[in-house]
Amino acid sequence: xxxxxxxxxxxxxxxxxxxxxxxxxxxxxxxxxxxxxxxxxxxxxxxxxxxxxxxxxxxxxxxxxxxxxxxxxxxxxxxxxxxxxxxxxxxxxxxxxxxxxxxxxxxxxxxxxxxxxxxxxxxxxxxxxxxxxxxxxxxxxxxxxxxxxxxxxxxxxxxxxxxxxxxxxxxxxxxxxxxxxxxxxxxxxxxxxxxxxxxxxxxxxxxxxxxxxxxxxxxxxxxxxxxxxxxxxxxxxxxxxxxxxxxxxxxxxxxxxxxxxxxxxxxxxxxxxxxxxxxxxxxxxxxxxxx
Numbered sequence: 001x002x003x004x005x006x007x008x009x010x011x012x013x014x015x016x017x018x019x020x021x022x023x024x025x026x027x028x029x030x031x032x033x034x035x036x037x038x039x040x041x042x043x044x045x046x047x048x049x050x051x052x053x054x055x056x057x058x059x060x061x062x063x064x065x066x067x068x069x070x071x072x073x074x075x076x077x078x079x080x081x082x083x084x085x086x087x088x089x090x091x092x093x094x095x096x097x098x099x100x101x102x103x104x105x106x107x108x109x110x111x112x113x114x115x116x117x118x119x120x121x122x123x124x125x126x127x128x129x130x131x132x133x134x135x136x137x138x139x140x141x142x143x144x145x146x147x148x149x150x151x152x153x154x155x156x157x158x159x160x161x162x163x164x165x166x167x168x169x170x171x172x173x174x175x176x177x178x179x180x181x182x183x184x185x186x187x188x189x190x191x192x193x194x195x196x197x198x199x200x201x202x203x204x205x206x207x208x209x210x211x212x213x214x215x216x217x218x219x220x221x222x223x224x225x226x227x228x229x230x231x232x233x234x235x236x237x238x239x240x241x242x243x244x245x246x247x248x249x250x251x252x253x254x255x256x257x258x259x260x261x262x263x264x265x266x267x268x269x270x271x272x273x274x275x276x277x278x279x280x281x282x283x284x285x286x287x288x289x290x291x
Contacts, residue, residue, distance in 0.1 A: 003185065004065050004093065005029045006052065006084060007073030008045055009036040011143045012099065015178035016073060017043035023182060028065040030058075055083040062091035069185045070096035070128070077112035081119035085126045095191070096128040097184045099177075102136045102196055102260055108252055120194075129191040131184040133177070136198040136258060139279065140174035141286040147171065147212065149245060151280075151289050154218035162209060163251065164224035168202035168259040173279040176271070183269040195265040200273050202259035211277050215284040217291035227255055 003020055007013045008029030020027045021044035029040035030050045037047035050061030052074060062070075070088045074080060076098065088096055104116045123130045139147040153160065180197045184190040203211070206222070213220055234248040265271035274282075284290040 001069060001185065002026045002065075002067045003028065003069050003071050004062055004067035004088075004091075005040075005045065005071045005073065007075070007099075008043070009039040010073060011140075011145070012138060012174055012177060013040070013073050014043055014143075015140065015174045016071065016181050017045050019175070019178045019182055020044075025182070027071075028067055030061055052078075052080040052083060055086060058083055058087035059090045062087040062093065065091070067091075067093065068095065069093070071181060071185060072096065072098045073181070076100050076116045076119035079115055079119075081122050085122060085128065089127055094129050095185065096123075096126075097131045097133065097181055097190075098123050099181065100132050100134045102134045102198070102258065103253075104134070106253060106256060108249060108256070110249060124192075131190045131192070132194040133180055133184060134194065134196050134260075135172050135177045135180075136196075136260060137169070137171045138174050138177055139171050139283060141283055144174065144283070147280065147283060148287060150209075150212055151216050151284055151287060154213050154220050155216050155289055157220050159221050159223060160209075161223045161225045161230070162205070163227040163230050163254050166204040166206060167255060168257045169205055169208050170198040170202045170259050171208070171276060171279075172197055172199050173274055173282070176273040176279075180265060180269050180271050183271065187269060189268045193264070193268065195269065195271075196260040196262055197265055197271070198260045198262050198273070199276050199279070200262070201275075202257075203276055205254060208276065212280050214277075215280045215291065216289045227251070 027045035029045040031037040031047040032051040048061045050057045070093050142148045231251050234251045238244045
């Protein structure tokens with residue numbers, strides 16, 4: 001199978017391109033810079049020049065690539081869906097897999113929620129045989145921008161204030177998402193379906209913290225604190241930092257349950273995600289932080 005990949009130079013893209021090569025697929029990856037081209041080449045893909053902000057360049061790139069299946073890993077939160085769909089249709093692609101996010105289910109007024117939902121609707125109304133995958137929080141190594149920061153913090157912090165509450169989390173390892181992406185591309189039963197892609201079972205936030213601490217042999221003491229002052233502190237930090245590593249919206253989402261059924265993905269995609277304990281230990285090893 002020959003795959004046209006957007007977002008191949010990103011965090012998830014690395015896992016997808018490596019797994020595609022392992023399965024014997026050819027991959028052509030969109031690249032708008034030399035750095036992105038070098039990154040996807042190192043992962044076994046052929047780069048093709050194109051820019052998500054330039055619909056004409058997308059059409060040319062998709063047409064020249066001569067692929068069978070579109071694998072769109074680029075975020076749907078920036079308004080590029082229509083251009084990607086249009087380029088795929090003009091290039092004669094019929095099959096397409098799009099990666100969205102379970103964050104579209106939030107009850108918070110997230111700025112990108114409506115953009116993502118509109119993108120999903122455009123995908124469903126397209127002429128493509130589409131599949132939409134909605135991963136939960138993705139982790140896996142130092143590039144995940146999520147749990148990697150937590151592991152580093154746990155190694156150097158003796159006491160950590162954490163928002164109180166036992167709402168559910170269900171993180172998913174990037175390698176398991178990559179497996180789901182390629183299974184969706186390979187299996188006709190996945191066409192015109194949407195799948196939640198999460199870890200095997202939900203964990204409370206406290207359980208997630210303790211498993212992460214065990215992975216790095218941390219003795220950090222967790223001190224429960226009310227959520228409201230943490231949100232206020234995060235909001236102030238956002239205002240003061242040019243590149244905040246955490247945002248108030250992320251903290252507010254700790255008050256929401258993020259547990260998702262994966263039965264459909266198990267049935268149609270053969271999805272079999274690793275446990276969080278196994279996955280977070282692997283991430284700690286990859287970061288050189290393992291116990």
